[in-house]
Amino acid sequence: MKKKQSIFICVILMIIICSCSTEERLYRITLRHNKQCGFINSNGEMIIPADYSYVYDFTEGLACVTKDGQSFYIDKNNTVVLKPNFKNAMPFSDGYAVVSENLKYGFINKKGMVVIPLTYNDARSFNNEVAWVKENEKWLCINKNNKILFSGNYKDVNDFKNNYAVIISNKNEKKLIDKEGKEIDIPAGYEIYRDYVDNNEIIINKENNLFSFNIKTREIKSVLYKNQVFFDSTNQKYGLKKDDGTILIEAIYDYLSRPDEKGYVLCGIGEDWNGMKFGYLSETGDVLIPIIFYQLDFFDGDMAVFLSRSVDGGYVRRDGVVFYAKDYL
Numbered sequence: 001m002k003k004k005q006s007i008f009i010c011v012i013l014m015i016i017i018c019s020c021s022t023e024e025r026l027y028r029i030t031l032r033h034n035k036q037c038g039f040i041n042s043n044g045e046m047i048i049p050a051d052y053s054y055v056y057d058f059t060e061g062l063a064c065v066t067k068d069g070q071s072f073y074i075d076k077n078n079t080v081v082l083k084p085n086f087k088n089a090m091p092f093s094d095g096y097a098v099v100s101e102n103l104k105y106g107f108i109n110k111k112g113m114v115v116i117p118l119t120y121n122d123a124r125s126f127n128n129e130v131a132w133v134k135e136n137e138k139w140l141c142i143n144k145n146n147k148i149l150f151s152g153n154y155k156d157v158n159d160f161k162n163n164y165a166v167i168i169s170n171k172n173e174k175k176l177i178d179k180e181g182k183e184i185d186i187p188a189g190y191e192i193y194r195d196y197v198d199n200n201e202i203i204i205n206k207e208n209n210l211f212s213f214n215i216k217t218r219e220i221k222s223v224l225y226k227n228q229v230f231f232d233s234t235n236q237k238y239g240l241k242k243d244d245g246t247i248l249i250e251a252i253y254d255y256l257s258r259p260d261e262k263g264y265v266l267c268g269i270g271e272d273w274n275g276m277k278f279g280y281l282s283e284t285g286d287v288l289i290p291i292i293f294y295q296l297d298f299f300d301g302d303m304a305v306f307l308s309r310s311v312d313g314g315y316v317r318r319d320g321v322v323f324y325a326k327d328y329l
Contacts, residue, residue: 025301026063026076028055032312032326039063040315042302044323048078059091062110071099084112094126096144105133116146128160130179139167141181150181164197164215176202176215184215227283229256240265240283249285259283260299264318267291278306289320 024047026039031050038050054066062073062081071089073082089108090098096107096115106118107126122134130149133140140151156168160179167175174192176184186192186204193210194203203223204213210223230241232251239251240259249256254276255268263283269291270276279291289296295307299318306322307313314324 024076026058027300027303027315028057029314029323029325029328031328037065038328040323040328042317044315044317044321046328047076048074050328056091059093060095060110062092064089064091064097073097082110082112084108086118090125094129094144096126096131098123098125107131115144116142124157124159128163128179130160132157132159141179149179152177152181158195161196162198162200164202166192166195166202187213187218187220190220227259229258240285248283249281257298262299262318264288264299266296266298280304288318289316 024041026041026047028037029040029046029050030037034050035053036050037052037055038046039048039055041047052065052067056064058076062075064071064073070083070087072080072084073089073092075081084099086099086101086108088100092110096109098105099108099114099118100106100123101118103121104118105120105123106114107116107123109115120133120135120140124132126144130141130143133142135151137153138151139154139157141149143149152167153170154167155170155172158166163179164184165177165179167177169175174195176186176192176197178184190204190206190211190213192202193205196202197215200215201212202215204211204220212221212223213219214221227240227242227248230239230251231237232239235251237251238253238256239247240249240256241247249265253267254270255266255278257266259265265281265283266278267281268276268278277291278293278296279287280289280296282288289304293306293316295313296316297305302318303315305313306316312325314322314326316322
């Protein structure tokens with residue numbers, strides 16, 4: 001009997017886990033005729049009506065939205081979960097959200113309680129249990145108890161990821177620091193290329209070649225992708241080739257990205273960036289998404305944002321189905 005109960009409990013847990021892992025992704029959309037915002041799913045169905053003047057993406061199960069000049073939080077059922085008494089609010093991260101009033105910034109928790117007073121001139125979201133706040137012209141790094149861990153006269157800052165952050169110095173140079181504010185020396189002759197650290201490694205650049213730098217071991221490795229973009233100086237175009245030199249996509253494009261995790265390659269054709277049209281190719285050069293879009297972003301899940309000179313924009317799905325913002329009235 002106990003064995004049957006254990007099996008039954010395991011089945012229930014598996015169902016719960018599966019239902020959580022397949023939670024529907026929602027995408028922001030702005031209507032053309034009135035500039036109101038809502039959310040659609042990957043089938044183009046309007047899940048949350050466009051009743052808001054602005055919406056952020058869902059984070060930690062909630063979306064920060066604005067209506068009638070007031071910011072508050074909704075869940076995916078469009079139920080108001082939290083309505084803080086502040087005019088401006090940001091999405092939740094690490095359980096805290098930035099709020100502001102009269103150009104002063106602080107933080108609330110998911111109960112709407114002020115956990116860090118609104119005394120700062122600027123603030124960024126918590127990540128890795130720390131956040132950047134600005135006092136006068138100085139950036140401070142604080143923890144969730146509002147304790148100042150260190151400060152610096154930086155021009156700008158990026159969020160911490162995996163215990164490291166890239167900051168912009170007053171000389172407009174990228175620097176890497178840890179959570180104690182200690183600068184991590186980057187090898188001479190190299191520059192920081194990517195603004196975050198992953199598995200103790202950061203991507204650095206030297207003479208337009210990319211390398212992976214391990215912060216712990218200080219080992220430098222050339223970044224070799226399975227398929228790499230190359231530039232043909234003869235016709236000033238981009239193509240894609242394997243690491244053994246085999247051409248996958250001929251160099252006929254004015255812009256070309258590396259393939260994403262599903263093998264989609266963003267491409268562009270046009271003499272200048274403003275007049276360029278974009279689409280997507282496969283890793284072998286087949287057109288997956290027609291090269292017709294005025295602006296086209298990278299895929300986020302199954303959808304990519306596009307802009308069009310004639311219809312404002314919308315989303316294109318990986319299978320080529322297009323959802324125009326103008327069609328949602």
